[in-house]
Amino acid sequence: MKLRAFAGVLAALLSAHVLADASLLNVSYDVMRDFYKDYNPAFQKAYKAKTGETVTIQQSHGGSSKQALSVANGLAADVITMNQASDIDLLATRGLIPANWSSRLPNASVPFTSTTVFLVRKGNPHKVRDWNDLAKPGVQVIIPNPKTSGNGRYTYLAAWGAGLKQPGGSEAKARALVTGIFKNVPVLDGGGRAATTTFMQRQIGDVLVTFENEAELIAREFGRGSFEIVYPPLSVLAENPVAIVDKVVDKKGSRKQAEDYLRFLWSTEGQTIAAQNYLRPQDKAVAQKFDAQFPYVKTFTVQSVFGSWAAVNQKHFADGGVFDQIYSKR
Amino acid sequence: MATLTTESRPVRYALTAVALVFLFLFLLLPLIGVFWEALHKGWQLYLSALVEPEALSAIKLTLISAAIAVPLNLVFGVAAAWAIARFEFRGKSLLTTLIDLPFAVSPVVAGLMFILLFGANTVAGSWLQDHGLQVIFAVPGIVLATVFVTFPFVARELIPLMQSQGADEEQAAIVLGASGWQTFRKVTLPNIKWGLLYGVILTNARAMGEFGAVSVVSGHIRGETNTIPLHVEILYNEYNFVGAFACASLLALLALVTLLVKSLVEWRLHRQQQASTLRTAEARMQAQAAQP
Numbered sequence: 022m023k024l025r026a027f028a029g030v031l032a033a034l035l036s037a038h039v040l041a042d043a044s045l046l047n048v049s050y051d052v053m054r055d056f057y058k059d060y061n062p063a064f065q066k067a068y069k070a071k072t073g074e075t076v077t078i079q080q081s082h083g084g085s086s087k088q089a090l091s092v093a094n095g096l097a098a099d100v101i102t103m104n105q106a107s108d109i110d111l112l113a114t115r116g117l118i119p120a121n122w123s124s125r126l127p128n129a130s131v132p133f134t135s136t137t138v139f140l141v142r143k144g145n146p147h148k149v150r151d152w153n154d155l156a157k158p159g160v161q162v163i164i165p166n167p168k169t170s171g172n173g174r175y176t177y178l179a180a181w182g183a184g185l186k187q188p189g190g191s192e193a194k195a196r197a198l199v200t201g202i203f204k205n206v207p208v209l210d211g212g213g214r215a216a217t218t219t220f221m222q223r224q225i226g227d228v229l230v231t232f233e234n235e236a237e238l239i240a241r242e243f244g245r246g247s248f249e250i251v252y253p254p255l256s257v258l259a260e261n262p263v264a265i266v267d268k269v270v271d272k273k274g275s276r277k278q279a280e281d282y283l284r285f286l287w288s289t290e291g292q293t294i295a296a297q298n299y300l301r302p303q304d305k306a307v308a309q310k311f312d313a314q315f316p317y318v319k320t321f322t323v324q325s326v327f328g329s330w331a332a333v334n335q336k337h338f339a340d341g342g343v344f345d346q347i348y349s350k351r
Numbered sequence: 352m353a354t355l356t357t358e359s360r361p362v363r364y365a366l367t368a369v370a371l372v373f374l375f376l377f378l379l380l381p382l383i384g385v386f387w388e389a390l391h392k393g394w395q396l397y398l399s400a401l402v403e404p405e406a407l408s409a410i411k412l413t414l415i416s417a418a419i420a421v422p423l424n425l426v427f428g429v430a431a432a433w434a435i436a437r438f439e440f441r442g443k444s445l446l447t448t449l450i451d452l453p454f455a456v457s458p459v460v461a462g463l464m465f466i467l468l469f470g471a472n473t474v475a476g477s478w479l480q481d482h483g484l485q486v487i488f489a490v491p492g493i494v495l496a497t498v499f500v501t502f503p504f505v506a507r508e509l510i511p512l513m514q515s516q517g518a519d520e521e522q523a524a525i526v527l528g529a530s531g532w533q534t535f536r537k538v539t540l541p542n543i544k545w546g547l548l549y550g551v552i553l554t555n556a557r558a559m560g561e562f563g564a565v566s567v568v569s570g571h572i573r574g575e576t577n578t579i580p581l582h583v584e585i586l587y588n589e590y591n592f593v594g595a596f597a598c599a600s601l602l603a604l605l606a607l608v609t610l611l612v613k614s615l616v617e618w619r620l621h622r623q624q625q626a627s628t629l630r631t632a633e634a635r636m637q638a639q640a641a642q643p
Contacts, residue, residue, distance in 0.1 A: 046572060048570075051588050051589070079574065080573045082571055091571075093472075095470055095476055095487060096572075097488065
């Protein structure tokens with residue numbers, strides 16, 4: 022009898038998670054919280070108006086690759102919202118989503134983008150304007166570890182691309198430039214947020230290289246008085262892809278809600294919330310409206326310069342890859 | 352007053368000062384820092400950071416996992432210590448080593464072990480998922496990880512105590528006709544109760560403060576699978592410093608209370624051990640005196 026009661030309690034405990042209906046779990050990376058904090062209520066309201074149903078939205082935040090791995094290992098995410106396609110590709114290789122996931126939504130499933138910019142101390146004492154300035158002796162640069170953070174990876178690729186595309190640029194010159202920049206990195210933090218803490222709170226370094234939207238967040242949090250944002254002449258286009266996790270939504274029966282949740286990102290309202298959070302919207306009209314807040318930067322996509330993310334990861338960030346070679350030789 | 356030290360007075364003072372400065376810099380100052388960061392923007396913000404739904408759910412989950420881990424490990428620990436201290440059997444040293452395993456492996460590895468065991472790509476994990484049971488990235492996984500990392504505390508505390516006390520009193524009880532359960536309740540338990548309490552306090556402190564193993568199996572679902580330490584990390588990463596340090600101060604308070612109770616128990620334990628040595632010595636003397 023007692024045993025049965027215990028089993029009952031156990032079953033209730035185990036299944037409590039599953040029973041909650043019409044709820045979506047959005048697994049994301051840690052800096053996206055501010056955006057979804059504004060976006061979720063807007064979506065819930067629109068969805069209620071359209072269907073009369075209420076959806077609750079749960080969120081999970083952490084380092085991007087770690088989050089993707091958790092989903093691959095069974096974290097029941099209805100949707101995954103990351104900052105680089107390779108993290109979602111991981112789910113495709115594990116059979117949770119089809120390989121053509123990116124073609125299921127507009128703009129290759131990228132509702133908004135960002136780019137990599139420089140934060141320098143007030144007055145820009147080291148006259149940092151371009152990627153080459155980061156490799157100059159005496160300039161300390163804060164970049165998170167490209168092996169563990171999407172932020173660091175985009176920075177690395179932006180510098181590499183700038184090295185390739187400079188007048189007379191070549192593979193060897195790009196490598197020399199990236200090597201020079203990483204020579205100037207005093208601490209290699211694990212993620213974007215840790216790098217920000219190093220730069221802003223511990224006051225280490227002359228330049229922090231990070232996403233544009235993160236830079237704006239820092240300005241809100243720490244005030245604009247102590248630093249300036251410098252836009253390099255050429256940078257990388259950081260794409261933030263989203264996807265429905267088919268295996269989860271089919272089991273939970275939440276595909277309809279999950280699809281609507283992601284589609285709403287492309288609505289005027291969704292795009293406006295993105296722009297308000299300093300993410301560059303895809304919608305032309307919304308982009309026009311927020312024109313003043315996004316200075317023009319010439320950008321290139323990772324695919325256009327490096328082929329695919331799989332190729333990038335294999336060549337640059339795998340164990341013994343180019344990053345390991347240049348970083349161990351510092 | 353007789354002292355055992357031979358160093359001159361300035362040397363002694365200098366050494367004491369170094370120790371005190373060290374304690375202040377590395378223990379007291381960070382602790383004060385936590386409370387200062389939490390409170391420097393006012394009580395209002397401090398309290399609202401603690402009653403916010405996600406914080407409340409983190410507190411609740413922390414209490415739940417401690418409430419499951421502590422009793423379980425209390426029973427396991429007593430049983431293991433009893434078996435090891437009182438009986439000789441094959442594989443005893445292996446069992447002793449196994450009990451220490453959770454101390455030896457890094458908590459992160461412990462968490463990964465559960466992922467390897469219950470992950471969606473494993474036999475057990477996919478079977479459970481097909482039956483609608485979520486173990487990792489849900490409450491059960493967090494409880495499992497907590498039980499695992501806190502496993503050794505009670506047993507580790509009791510084994511030396513029970514070995515030093517010996518089995519004499521229990522043997523006497525059994526000779527006098529007590530049943531096994533009576534012996535345990537009336538002889539063993541009173542003898543080990545302070546040591547047991549000490550083990551339980553340590554278990555509880557670790558269960559509430561555990562970060563590494565729980566972080567791996569949590570999935571970080573806000574308001575659902577975050578414990579207080581995980582909640583602190585997330586808030587800190589979001590620049591919500593008041594919230595982060597408010598929750599951190601809760602853990603620090605818990606640590607201070609634990610420390611206080613621990614010292615109290617330690618003091619009682621010490622006295623009890625002295626009493627028991629005294630008792631044994633007396634008994635021996637009486638036995639010797641009784642001999643012709």
